[in-house]
Amino acid sequence: MTRPLDRLRAAAAERESAGLRRALRPRTPDHDGLLDLASNDYLGLSRDERLVEAAVRAVREWGAGSTGSRLVTGSTRLHAELEDRLAAFTGAAGALVFSSGYLANLAAVAALGRGGLIVSDAGNHASIVDACRLSRARVVVTPHGDVEAVDEALAERAEEHALVVTDAVFSVDGDLAPLRALHETAVRHGALLVVDEAHALGVVGDHGRGAVHAAGLAGYTDIVRTITLSKSLGSQGGAVLGAPEVIGTLVDTGRSFIFDTGLAPACAGAALAALEILETTADLPGRARLRAGELAALARELGLPTADPAAAVVPVVLGSPGLALSAGALCAELGVRVGCFRPPSVPRGRSCLRLTARADLGSDDLAVVRGALTAVAELTMLPELGDVAELRVDR
Structure with missing residues (x-):
């Protein structure tokens, strides 16, 4: 037997030799004087004065924190306004705001996929990978961008229901998923398509409405989208976009929604300001x-x-x-x-x-x-x- 910390030290040494150690490097407000090509602030809005002022107004009106989970005291009128604006901007039937995009993925994939089959692209973000594991569903990981492999996995399923899950824009490779082909495949097999728009919202499509909107699929009720507010929108938080049945299911059963503190008002206020900028700056x-x-x-x-x-x-x-x-x-x-x-x-x-x-x-x-x-x-x-x-x- 080894002592617990000895085991951790040995594992850290192994990661060190493989070049896989990581470290926190706190930065200054100006990124230590370096040109920033590392953040996800794609539109340069995180320090925009309009977002900063909107965040400050929200803090003054609502306080620094949301004070509780969304189902207790953590839902304010500001959250409801943000959900309405997100849905309208992206062409979705409804929206549900979370405290991070990671938690939005956990809720959408785990709750909607539970007890069924999940077909997940090999290039999907770690939050989707973790959500698949938490769902306790049978998971088939298909080669990156391989629609035929998705079709084969769905055709062979014995489960009553299935999800096809993909990033819209993949977070490292930067390529776009074949959304129309994936949707056609999902429809043919009676599956729900879940698309993570984290790296597409604000950058892809008319006014940055996202890849699903750009593909002409925004009005389909069998597509669920997840987004983050922390990239193009320059704020923090996430949301699920979908039909009323989807939103209701997540309110009732989404563990990362039910048991998490609601998004801070400042973040909601900043995100609303960012949406206004996108709507008016084509x-x-x-x-x-x-x-x-x-x-x-x-x-x-x-x-x-x-x-x-x-x-x-x-x-x-x-x-x-x-x-x-x-x-x-x-x-x-x-x-x-x-x-x-x-x-x-x-x-x-x-x-x-x-x-x-x-x-x-x-x-x-x-x-x-x-x-x-x-x-x-x-x-x-x-x-x-x-x-x-x-x-x-x-x-």
């Missing part, structure tokens, strides 16, 4: 997508592997965790903060830098990025920074 999502395309073109020009972005996420795949860590540190030295993704956030062999575009990036910013990515391209040529053995970590 070109804002397009500016974010344009900057993402420019970042991807720059990476390709320098010989770094990337793909055409569907939204604001631009991955630069480097392979090993050690190389990704070194490249991320080098970018910081040259004035750019980027995301560094390693297992379990990505599969083995797919460690990468993730650059996230913002609508407010300018030409001077892109010049700084060019310098950093040029150095990364040179770094990848050094033989001593080849593959590092990777620890198997269950995603």
